[in-house]
Amino acid sequence: MLTLLILTILYGVPAFFLLYMALEIHFKNRLNLLHRLSSAMLLLTSVWFSIELWKNTSNPDAALFKGVVLYIEYPILCLSMMIGMHQVFLITNKFERYSKTLLMAVSYVPMGLFMLTIPLNGWMYQELSVFGQTGSQQTGLGFSIFVVLNLAYYTVEIIMLAWFRSKNETEFKKVRVWLKGLLLSIAWFITVGILEAKFYEYIRSISPFGILFLALSIRISILKYSSFPTYEERFLKLFQLIPDAILLLNKKGIVTEANTAALNLLGAKNGEVRGQPLASMFHPEDKERISDYLVQMAHNGNKPSFMEIRCKRLNGDSMVLALNSDNLDVEYDLMQFLIIRDITVAKQSEERISYLAYHDGLTGLLNRVSFQRDLEALMDKKQQFALLSLDLDDFKNINDTYGHQAGDSALQHMAKKIGEMAVIDESAYRLGGDEFVLLLPGVAQLGEAEERAARIRETLRTPMTYSHYEIEVRTSIGIGLYPNDGDTAEGLVRATDHAMYRDKKSRKSLE
Known part of the structure; x- marks a missing residue:
């Protein structure tokens, strides 16, 4: 009973902690390849210790013992070696410098091919026969090749870890911790191998413990020096x-x-x-x-x-x-x-764009799009209204004499005066250039429209001050009544424009 307890502590406790470390590293960052490989390696090592516990406590028969060793234990050791090589390539950044296919082949092909030969009869172990009776076993050629492959893998890993250089201090420390764990594990196995020949019964039970040095170094390397943050x-x-x-x-x-x-x-x-x-x-x-x-x-x-x-x-x-x-x-x-x-x-930008879609950018009055919309809406009501068409007189002369900025100021001056004349439900528009219109829904008689036009002219009689100049801003005005002068938008606008041109012509003839 005491022996069973001691063996359980020797193998069961490490198996449990190896499983714990495997899960800890996996959930630290399960999307990272190095974490996944390290977790897999520790899990395989945990299974290996569990097998050692079973072998030492259950006294299996020879056939079962041989089957577990050949078909479970050796494949686990082979997989661990392949994963270990892959891990070393990752932490030494070899995948950034060399072909991924080449490095994967170096990691998995040699030991992978060897795994396929393990089940061959007499390959790993050979039965010794004495006087026709089956006796003890001796290692076969396959076992020797397995030892050589292990030495080759360990040698390559040590060289890569020892020669690794990095300006990143954290990366360098991570590799150094990994190297120390690997060297301690190898030193343990070599020491146990030497002593096992002389003290077999006492030494064989502690042979697997060398791998714990590497397992602990992997945990420290990843959890303490890893640059990969947790999910949280x-x-x-x-x-x-x-x-x-x-x-x-x-x-x-x-x-x-x-x-x-x-x-x-x-x-x-x-x-x-x-x-x-x-x-x-x-x-x-x-x-x-x-x-x-x-x-x-x-x-x-x-x-x-x-x-x-x-x-x-x-x-x-x-x-x-x-x-x-x-x-x-x-x-x-x-x-x-x-x-x-x-x-x-x-x-604010959206509102500005919407504003500019329906307003004139220079004067702030409604534009041609708004005029067309409002005119058609007013006609749909079938109510009488008046339309005034205004054109700035001598606009070209103002531009040529005082400059285009003066011309813009004249347009703004005229727009302000027209806008101030518009009362409730009335709207002023700039159609483009020096063309303006005033929509008067409440005006149905020609006399009332003429009175409104006269008031606009009177308002514009006062000269505009620009810089140190006084500039006269005068306008020609045409009047159109709906539906008398046109029962369509196009017809009414055309009639109003003709009236405005007649007014302009008559005003010039009086000068």
């Missing part, structure tokens, strides 16, 4: 680097996590955000709307929701936010995942 570290870094503001809220709307962009957007520090209701971080006028949105989001189930909202920061600055949200089940608790984007500038 990587996602936390990504969470902080994302330019969009991200908040994680509980079902009561309390902020539990906030990234750097969210803190900048809200103008707050982390301690001022975490544990606080989201609505409390906005202007009092917007708290109710934010709260209503969170309630709506909570009732959406697993359906993502989107909202644009105009609100104010606590300091009163206005902003437009795009809110994308979804509900997440985190450890059996419903959480609200909220992405906030400040689209204030984008909205």
